[in-house]
Amino acid sequence: MPDRDTQLAGDAPQSGRATHDGLPLCPSSALAERGLAFGFDVHLWGQQARAFALRYDGRIVAYMNRCAHVPVEMDWQAGDFLDHERRWIVCSIHGATYDPVHGHCVAGPCAHRRLMAIETSERDGQVYWYPTRDIRPAAASADPAHPTTGTSAPGPEHDPPAT
Numbered sequence: 400m401p402d403r404d405t406q407l408a409g410d411a412p413q414s415g416r417a418t419h420d421g422l423p424l425c426p427s428s429a430l431a432e433r434g435l436a437f438g439f440d441v442h443l444w445g446q447q448a449r450a451f452a453l454r455y456d457g458r459i460v461a462y463m464n465r466c467a468h469v470p471v472e473m474d475w476q477a478g479d480f481l482d483h484e485r486r487w488i489v490c491s492i493h494g495a496t497y498d499p500v501h502g503h504c505v506a507g508p509c510a511h512r513r514l515m516a517i518e519t520s521e522r523d524g525q526v527y528w529y530p531t532r533d534i535r536p537a538a539a540s541a542d543p544a545h546p547t548t549g550t551s552a553p554g555p556e557h558d559p560p561a562t
């Protein structure tokens with residue numbers, strides 16, 4: 400029996416196996432069901448990039464904020480990835496539509512590709528994410544205007560957590 404309850408959005412890791420213990424991401428209370436996502440900074444292949452986590456059908460799913468059509472950030476407003484029915488992740492640029500559970504493209508110009516999934520777990524009221532060889536924690540930033548971890552979503556449910 401595993402010693403932690405990890406969740407990987409999608410059906411297979413796309414960026415190598417997790418290489419670290421989980422890193423605290425945000426309090427569980429920061430992620431409302433099908434609500435705004437919690438955005439966070441990472442290094443993808445050594446480059447600064449954004450990722451996001453959201454709660455969908457009770458599970459935490461996390462992906463790189465990087466469309467499979469063109470590698471740009473997808474949220475049309477900070478932390479807002481879901482469509483009006485709160486069913487699909489939709490890229491704001493050209494409308495690529497992804498299944499939140501697996502990250503697979505279901506419509507639009509993303510063809511048969513999918514979002515890059517990030518492994519997560521949730522325990523004791525805390526969400527964790529698991530770096531991989533390709534997706535690493537962002538270096539600590541001394542610039543308070545550019546924190547390495549924090550929400551991209553406004554509102555009381557998404558205030559930056561204590562880290």
Ligand code: FES
Pocket residue numbers: 466467468469470471473490491492493494495507508509
């Ligand atoms: S960049 Fe996302 S659909 Fe084109």
